[in-house]
Amino acid sequence: MARGVSLATMAGLLLVPMVATVCVAEDTVKEMEGVAPMSNNTPTILNTLKPNSDDPTAMGRWQAALEQVLPEPKPLPFHNVHLIGPFENMGYQGLLAAYPPEQEIDLAAVYQGKAGEVIWQRAPGLDGLLQEPKELSEWLTPEAWSVIYVYAEVEVEEPQIAELATGTPANVWAWANGELTIAPVFPHLERPVEDRAFIKLRPGTNKILLKLHIAIEPWSLSFHFESYGRPKDIEAALADVLNRSPDDVTRLLARYTLAEIFAIQGKVEATHQALDALRGDPFATKWDIAWADAVMRQHSETGSFLPLHDVRFAYTPVTG
Incomplete structure (x- = not known):
């Protein structure tokens, strides 16, 4: 960028x-x-x-x-990206529902989803630096009015200030190391909007969780980190x-x-x-x-x- x-x-x-x-x-x-x-x-x-x-x-x-x-700014790659879902989002009820991935990050866990049990799916195609939006249908079957979660890790050697940016037609919330940093109330109705926030990255592994509130939009996502030092x-x-x-x-x-x-x-x-x-x-x-x-x-x-x-x-x- x-x-x-x-x-x-x-x-x-x-x-x-x-x-x-x-x-x-x-x-x-x-x-x-x-x-x-x-x-x-x-x-x-x-x-x-x-x-x-x-x-x-x-x-x-x-x-x-x-x-x-x-x-x-220096782009930072994502590692160990996983997806899970779908969970219920009819009428955007997902905005008020805290599903299990928000309580814990357990990549071996099995949860009750929208229409049965769901597990974390490894998504190696989302690792690295994403220059263009990626279709998520490669790993999950698209279904209208769904919540899905994306987990990723970012590695740094020293404390840094970075900017997280997510781009998708869906409404996206984001947590960094367990702290909610992006939580828009309104869905993106007319066009994709890039949500951004600054994050403090700590030395070692930083855990990023995205929550996508999907209505009838395409299941696509772009997200990236840029460090300012x-x-x-x-x-x-x-x-x-x-x-x-x-x-x-x-x-x-x-x-x-x-x-x-x-x-x-x-x-x-x-x-x-x-x-x-x-x-x-x-x-x-x-x-x-x-x-x-x-x-x-x-x-x-x-x-x-x-x-x-x-x-x-x-x-x-x-x-x-």
């Missing part, structure tokens, strides 16, 4: 609020009162922009700023962007991304400070402040800031 594409998603933490900030007229914003928890699946002006550092848009400026301070280097790079006194949009996006980098590492005090800085930014809107409050509440009640892209507490970010 080209660096411009990946760097654009470093701002993906809060695409919807940023649209409220720089793209949406005030009367349109007022019509959005009572929206569900935001998701990075929601189509917006920003996430349809082409990644181009010469682009004068907000996203283009953000990419250009990051390209000056971050290295080229050591956490402290990423933190320093983002601090450098802030210290350069960038324009309002770039500064606000840097605050979002820095909060995410701290949060995925479990740095509670640093995350609180980053969220406070975001709240106090002169360019922050009611959307931005409400999101930061929701993240804080999520941490207070669950002990985790994650998932950040899909905060688990509903809120009304715009009033009056």
